Amino acid sequence: MKDQLQDLVQQALTRLCLEGTVPNGTSVSFVVERTRSREHGDFATNAALLLAKPAGKKPRDVAVALVAALPASARIAKVEIAGPGFINFFLSPEAYAEEVRSIHAHGREYGRNQQGRDRKAQIEFVSANPTGPLHVGHGRGAAVGDCLARLLEATGWRVTREYYYNDAGAQIANLALSVQARCHGIEPEQEGWPADGYRGAYISDVARAYLAGETVHADGHDVTGTKDTDDLDAIRRFAVACLRREQDLDLRAFGVEFDVYYLESSLYAEHKVDETVQALIAAGHTYEQDGALWLKTTDFGDDKDRVMRKSDGAYTYFLPDVAYHVTKWKRGYGRAINEQGADHHSTITRVRAGLQALDMGIPKGWPEYVLHQMVTVMRGGEEVKLSKRAGSYVTLRDLIDEAGRDATRWFLVARKADSQLTFDIDLARTQSNDNPVYYVQYAHARVCSVQRQLGERGVEWNRENGLAQLTRLDNEHEQAVLIALSRYPELVEIAAANLEPHMVASYLSELAAAFHAWYNAHHFIIDDADLRDARLSLAEATRIVLANGLELLGLGAPQSM
RNA sequence: GGCCCCGUAGCUCAGCUGGAUAGAGCGUCCCCCUCCUAAGGGGAAGGUCAGCAGUUCGAAUCUGCUCGGGGCCGCCA
Numbered sequence: 001m002k003d004q005l006q007d008l009v010q011q012a013l014t015r016l017c018l019e020g021t022v023p024n025g026t027s028v029s030f031v032v033e034r035t036r037s038r039e040h041g042d043f044a045t046n047a048a049l050l051l052a053k054p055a056g057k058k059p060r061d062v063a064v065a066l067v068a069a070l071p072a073s074a075r076i077a078k079v080e081i082a083g084p085g086f087i088n089f090f091l092s093p094e095a096y097a098e099e100v101r102s103i104h105a106h107g108r109e110y111g112r113n114q115q116g117r118d119r120k121a122q123i124e125f126v127s128a129n130p131t132g133p134l135h136v137g138h139g140r141g142a143a144v145g146d147c148l149a150r151l152l153e154a155t156g157w158r159v160t161r162e163y164y165y166n167d168a169g170a171q172i173a174n175l176a177l178s179v180q181a182r183c184h185g186i187e188p189e190q191e192g193w194p195a196d197g198y199r200g201a202y203i204s205d206v207a208r209a210y211l212a213g214e215t216v217h218a219d220g221h222d223v224t225g226t227k228d229t230d231d232l233d234a235i236r237r238f239a240v241a242c243l244r245r246e247q248d249l250d251l252r253a254f255g256v257e258f259d260v261y262y263l264e265s266s267l268y269a270e271h272k273v274d275e276t277v278q279a280l281i282a283a284g285h286t287y288e289q290d291g292a293l294w295l296k297t298t299d300f301g302d303d304k305d306r307v308m309r310k311s312d313g314a315y316t317y318f319l320p321d322v323a324y325h326v327t328k329w330k331r332g333y334g335r336a337i338n339e340q341g342a343d344h345h346s347t348i349t350r351v352r353a354g355l356q357a358l359d360m361g362i363p364k365g366w367p368e369y370v371l372h373q374m375v376t377v378m379r380g381g382e383e384v385k386l387s388k389r390a391g392s393y394v395t396l397r398d399l400i401d402e403a404g405r406d407a408t409r410w411f412l413v414a415r416k417a418d419s420q421l422t423f424d425i426d427l428a429r430t431q432s433n434d435n436p437v438y439y440v441q442y443a444h445a446r447v448c449s450v451q452r453q454l455g456e457r458g459v460e461w462n463r464e465n466g467l468a469q470l471t472r473l474d475n476e477h478e479q480a481v482l483i484a485l486s487r488y489p490e491l492v493e494i495a496a497a498n499l500e501p502h503m504v505a506s507y508l509s510e511l512a513a514a515f516h517a518w519y520n521a522h523h524f525i526i527d528d529a530d531l532r533d534a535r536l537s538l539a540e541a542t543r544i545v546l547a548n549g550l551e552l553l554g555l556g557a558p559q560s561m
Numbered sequence: 562g563g564c565c566c567c568g569u570a571g572c573u574c575a576g577c578u579g580g581a582u583a584g585a586g587c588g589u590c591c592c593c594c595u596c597c598u599a600a601g602g603g604g605a606a607g608g609u610c611a612g613c614a615g616u617u618c619g620a621a622u623c624u625g626c627u628c629g630g631g632g633c634c635g636c637c638a
Contacts, residue, residue, distance in 0.1 A: 032578075036584090046580065049618070059618075083581050084618065110626055129638080139625050169638060292636055303563060303634080310636040317638045345565050346633050373566060374631070415574070418566055420631065422573070427587090431600065434587065442600050453597045487577095509585075520593090520602040561600065 001099065001486055003042065004075065004170040005032045005089055009045050012069040021065045029353055030088075034487065041080065041088035042483070046491050048085040059085025096482040097470035103485060103541040104467060111488045111548050115496075116157030120332050123149045125339035126251070126258075127164045130243040132200055134250050134411075136375045136423065137341050139396035143412035143554075144372055145339035146256045147501035155496040157335070163258045164324060167240055168265040169317075174198065175243075176236035177434045182207035183229040200391040206242045210235060217257050218244040219261055236408040250397050255405060255554050273315055276323040276358070277308060286358035300353035306546045321347060322354035329355070336367035337499065345371060370380055370499050372417040379425045403428035406555045413553060414505035436509050440546065441558050443512035447543035448559040450524050450536070459525055459532075466537030473538055477518035481542060484511045488545050492552070501553065508549045515542050 009032060014396050029048035048063035063081040067188050070072055070079065075095035080088045103110045125145025149159045166172065178197040186192045188199040197203075207218070210225035216238065217223075223241040226234060251257070267273050277293070280286050285296045291311035298305050308319050328336050348369050355362045377394045378382040387395045399408045407428040412437070415421045439450050454461055473482065487507070495503040524535045549558040 033580090034580075038577095040581070044580085049580080086581070171638060290636080295634095307636045312636080314636085316636065321638095342566065342632055344633085349564090371566080414626070416567095419574080420567070424573080427573090435600085436586075438600060439586090442598085446598070446601085450597050450630080457597085472585095490577075498578080500577095502575085503577075506585085509575095513585080516601055517603085519597085520599090523597065525597055561598080 001075075001091070001094065002032055002034075002490055003043070004073075005043050006545060008071055008073060008076075009047050009066070009087075011071050012066050013047065013051070015069040016051075016065055019069075021057075022051055022062070023444070024029070025393075026054045028054070034490075035088065040082060040086070041078070041090040043089045043091070044082075044086045044292055045089075046086060048081075048087060050295065052085065063087050093471040093474070096486060097467075099486045100470055100482070100538060100541045101467050103544050104463070104537065107544055108548060108551075110544060111492045112154045112156070113493060114156035114490065115493070116152060116155050118156060119334060119338065120160070121152050121157040121335040122160045122162055122328060122333040123337045123339060124162045124164055124328075126256075127340070129169075129171055130240045130247065130544065131164045131171050132155070132243065133202060133387075134247055134396040135387075135390065135393040136377055136399060137372075139254065139399060139408065140372050140375050140412045140417075140421065141339055141341065142251060142254055142256045142396070143409050144370065144417055144501060147413050147504070147553055148337060148339060148499055150554065151492070151496040151499075151501055151504070153553060154492055160260060160333070161258045162260040164261055164262045165244075166264045168268070172236060175239050176232050178203050179207050179210065179235050179239045179459060180229055180232060183211060183235070197357065198524060201389050202243075203248070203558070206239050209242060210238050216241040216245055218242075218248065220358050250395075250400070253400050253405065254396060254409065262324065262327075263319055264324070265269045267320050267327075272323040272327060274318050276319065276326055276354075277315075279358050279360075280308070280322075280354070283357055283359045295354060295357060297350055297353040297357075298405070300349075300356045302349050302353050306350055314378040318347065318350050321351050322358075323357055325351055325367060326358065326360075328367070337370060338367050339370045339372070340351065342371040342373050345555075368415055368499070373420040375412070375421045375423055377423045377425060384425070390548075399423070399425070399428075407435065409554055410473050410505060416500065416502050426484055435544065436505070437555070438561070439516075440508045440512040440550065441556070442561055443515045444550070444557045445559060445561040446515070446519060447539045447546075448548065450539060452560075453525060457525065461536045462529075462533045463537055463540070464475045465530065466533030466535075470537065472534050474532050477514070478535075480514040481511075481518050481538060484514045485545050486543055488549070504549055504552050508546065508553075511546060511549070515539075515546075 010173055017024050017026055021061065028047065028050040030045055030050050032043050032045045035041055035044045045114050048066055049059045051062045052059040060081060063085045067079050067081060067087060075092055076089055077092040078090035082088050105226045123145055124181065126138055126142050149161050150158050174194065174196055175198055177194040181193050182198060188197065211227060213225050215222050215224045218241040221241070223238050225238050228234060280295060285299060286308065287294050287296065292307045293309040294305045306318060306525055307316050352364065355366070386393055387393060387398055389395060397428050402425055411423055411428050427435060491503060491507045495501060524532065526532050526538055550557045
């Protein structure tokens with residue numbers, strides 16, 4: 001709807017240029033946007049306000065000329081000039097009827113677009129090291145990342161979901177030592193417990209399984225435990241497999257699946273890190289000092305240079321990060337998005353600087369980042385800090401078990417990632433209108449319920465007739481639903497462009513509210529067959545859009561509740 | 562010392578990248594099914610958009626400074 005109006009205004013502007021009302025070649029970045037209030041019509045443009053200066057005329061005079069030059073359209077019922085020089089468009093009932101027919105025609109495809117033109121995009125998210133269960137923060141990353149992927153898919157991108165994990169570094173060595181200590185019956189605080197050992201109860205579970213000779217399947221491999229508590233390497237492999245499997249189970253329960261698991265160890269195995277170092281040296285952005293090799297990241301906006309290779313010969317963490325991103329680029333992802341916790345913020349400049357220093361044609365803003373702020377969990381008005389299993393943090397599994405998958409996903413994705421998030425377990429558990437998830441899903445179930453009633457009452461719904469009678473839907477509640485429905489394609493476009501899945505959640509709440517109000521004020525199954533068909537067709541359109549939106553968030557659209 | 566995010570109704574938060582009279586839910590108060598699910602709906606009260614200055618036709622939105630909350634800044638990952 002919006003695009004068509006944009007075209008009409010552009011045509012009018014072109015005509016004014018030819019007439020000489022505005023100087024030839026004038027181009028302004030005017031917008032056509034939704035109005036806030038119905039008094040101002042459906043859409044408004046600020047074109048006249050922006051043209052006033054180049055034309056040397058008053059905004060309202062330009063507006064008059066612009067309106068006069070507007071091509072005729074059956075979709076526009078009325079055009080008004082208002083305020084300082086806004087041009088307000090009132091759409092015809094036929095324009096909305098056309099949109100509803102489009103919803104029925106496209107079904108599950110309605111709202112999707114092809115802006116990505118089937119190009120490759122990669123989203124890396126979660127990427128938790130296999131040293132413990134996933135916690136709430138990872139859950140937020142999983143929900144946001146997965147919804148971002150769904151949004152990009154809906155806008156025509158070919159998306160790969162990738163999970164990167166460190167399977168060889170110091171943290172993993174620490175994990176192995178912790179499990180070994182547990183195998184020996186040593187507990188935290190006791191003599192012999194490793195300095196920075198992992199203290200969670202899950203370490204004991206791993207130790208027990210290892211000693212019992214259990215076989216664990218993870219990442220396509222089987223790993224079996226033994227009684228040998230001296231073989232630290234075997235313990236490490238077993239522990240990583242155990243925790244990887246646990247994370248996979250949690251993610252599956254959360255409805256999140258990955259296409260690629262990328263192991264940090266493979267970067268070393270395939271000499272990717274060495275190659276990157278050599279390439280950086282060759283590009284001339286490095287120097288040696290104090291026995292270490294430095295990268296001049298200050299050439300690319302960092303506040304100080306960074307060490308790449310320590311004086312003891314080992315690499316610092318950011319080098320494999322750069323090498324890893326080189327593989328992303330070489331794998332053909334013209335678009336790469338990293339969804340991470342805000343505590344990783346400082347790596348952005350460095351990774352990008354490293355990639356720029358390679359001088360291999362990678363754009364400056366590549367990769368893109370979506371960072372989410374911290375999550376605090378509340379229960380009974382108090383902050384929850386402990387998980388029995390993991391120790392010092394609340395796990396994703398705890399939340400799924402307590403609040404359910406859909407509510408957990410909703411609450412973790414419904415807030416802007418930039419904002420700190422308070423997860424209220426009590427609210428998420430509530431099965432009432434207080435809980436926005438149920439509110440939205442209930443709207444979907446209500447439409448299904450009406451459709452079931454038709455059969456029970458022996459009433460027939462003639463969909464085609466309904467779609468032909470849509471202009472009979474003229475009460476305020478139906479108008480509100482029509483407007484909300486027609487906004488959906490714009491919503492998908494904006495949410496994807498801004499990488500802000502929370503907008504989908506806000507939208508669904510609004511659409512559900514419009515529907516509930518309508519449902520409450522009017523009956524659908526009435527004697528007037530034409531009006532009944534029209535209402536049932538609008539209800540079905542609402543159901544389709546609700547289902548499509550819920551799908552974008554990875555949530556179920558229940559037939560009944 | 563440097564950097565990032567946040568500050569909007571009592572509470573939790575939207576506000577579509579600068580538009581017209583700032584929105585929703587919860588909470589408080591009042592009201593609505595003999596009827597497709599009351600897991601719902603209607604109404605009232607509630608605001609110095611943290612503060613100050615600037616940019617312009619126009620600022621919650623952009624810029625600078627100040628104040629508050631959170632996070633990051635290592636030859637740790």
